[in-house]
Amino acid sequence: MxxxxxxxxxxxxxxxxxxxxxxxxxxxxxxxxxxxxxxxxxxxxxxxxxxxxxxxxxxxxxxxxxxxxxxxxxxxxxxxxxxxxxxxxxxxxxxxxxxxxxxxxxxxxxxxxxxxxQGHVPATTVVLSDVSVAEGSGPLRATGIEQLFSPGACDTPDGPAVVEPVDAGLLRITSGQLAVSDPGLVGETPRTVAVPPGEFPVTLSLLRTKRGADVAAAKVTCLDIPPREWEMALLPDEDLGLLGEGQFYGVGVDTGTAAFLDATRTVIEDQLDEDLFIPLDSRFTVELPSTEPEPNLIAFRAGRGDGAYPVWIGRTDDGQVGCVVVDFQLHSAGGE
Structure with a gap:
């Protein structure tokens, strides 16, 4: 207060x-x-x-x-x-x-x-008046997510760029909980989304500029149906009502890398450098496989490196999870 x-x-x-x-x-x-x-x-x-x-x-x-x-x-x-x-x-x-x-x-x-x-004296009467709320005020909104994966030219703060969607493989979910996490922080509380067990395609959105290419966003597609609405993926103790204008709760990245994985998947930390971080020096994405039917892990570079990034759930008309997107905020629709 x-x-x-x-x-x-x-x-x-x-x-x-x-x-x-x-x-x-x-x-x-x-x-x-x-x-x-x-x-x-x-x-x-x-x-x-x-x-x-x-x-x-x-x-x-x-x-x-x-x-x-x-x-x-x-x-x-x-x-x-x-x-x-x-x-x-x-x-x-x-x-x-x-x-x-x-x-x-x-x-x-x-x-x-x-x-x-503080010496304040309560007023005898208080008059409340409705005021208009400007569009875009309040927590960060999921605007332009679909355009992140639409190939073609776009504008960014760094100048013209080209969006190139890239296939990153199939993610195997066995527990019904899809997790988004820094692969080096898998043992900590993950940001999860309930999805049906199965194998789902992972797509990266590469943003190519005159300086090179970066991963602008990554998506897991659970249903081949366009989302009707988007919601922020939250932990149980997170409250959207506590966020200020443009703020968000997101996945923390401390190794310059993020990943999609089953919530039950574990990693061997001593092998992460050789199996994941070093390969990502020359590639945009790496899979840590497993013997079927065990879940795998698909990691990718975080476009802006270390930081926190929003995770969006795209829901269909009947409320099912159509896709899950992590946005590294390199650009948005209209170059905003």
């Missing part, structure tokens, strides 16, 4: 988490003081107070102050140094002092006590 003063300066951030049924605990509370607008815009605070509360009422209060002239005063979470002294107070308090009810949607008055700490 972010709190602002009457100048619209962000002065406080409160992190709340479930404490017990129907209640929230304000377990982390940071407040700042700034001398002027310039100091606030560059985040040079005069003082920062951070209060941390445990579930059993143990309280820690850290007070950080601006350092000597010329010293950095950015918050510690910015990864810089700066406070000249960090006094810490620890004490016990009734945990009820830091609780508030979980609000039903629209019942934001439960947060009024936190606003009162």
């Amino acid at each position: 972010y709190l602002f003063d009457d100048r619209s300066w962000r002065m406080q951030v409160i992190d709340l988490k479930p404490h017990r049924t129907g209640m929230l605990l304000a377990h982390h509370n940071s407040r700042w003081q700034f001398s002027n607008e310039q100091a606030r815009s560059s985040w040079k605070f005069d003082a920062q107070e951070t209060t941390t509360v445990s579930a059993d009422g143990q309280v820690e209060v850290r007070s950080e102050f601006a350092g000597p002239r010329g010293a950095s005063t950015a918050p510690l979470h910015d990864g810089t140094s700066g406070p000249s002294s960090v006094p810490v107070r620890r004490f016990s308090a009734p945990v009820e002092d830091f609780l508030c009810p979980v609000p039903e949607f629209g019942e934001w008055q439960v947060f009024a006590p936190f606003l009162a700490q």
Whole structure:
């Protein structure tokens, strides 16, 4: 929860988490003081107070102050140094002092006590007005996915390019769960999509420019039916409502490589260099085969290298998974 003063300066951030049924605990509370607008815009605070509360009422209060002239005063979470002294107070308090009810949607008055700490006074009436939402606001949208695999010329921020779809083989799914992962991170929680067991073609979208060719996207086709709608592939604890404009949850890439595989497929890390990463130096895609009917793995270069990339599920009219696409965001429809 972010709190602002009457100048619209962000002065406080409160992190709340479930404490017990129907209640929230304000377990982390940071407040700042700034001398002027310039100091606030560059985040040079005069003082920062951070209060941390445990579930059993143990309280820690850290007070950080601006350092000597010329010293950095950015918050510690910015990864810089700066406070000249960090006094810490620890004490016990009734945990009820830091609780508030979980609000039903629209019942934001439960947060009024936190606003009162900033000196705000609740208004007697509040008028809500509908406003138009600009197209494209909110989380990243799946626009132009089909064009990623349509051969032909296109425009990119780096100039003219040509899209070339390339066959990357058949992916064998045995468990009913298709996973998208960095092959070097297969042991971690994968981003999965429920699909029927079977063998499905994998297609790469190569983007050829004057500088060479890169993998712009990769697709597993489960049904030869054009998708009617697209949705972002999410982990169980991910919530689209928490994303800002243009943001997304995606597959993390730490080896410059991504892969499609069955969620039960394992890899031998000691063999990845020889069997996968070194071959990918001269190829766009590599298959780690297996003896049928065991699942295989199809890996490919990530167009932009390390980073995070959205995974899209294309669904048919009746809601079935028609395809799964990982987009490396080298270009989109209309060169946007």
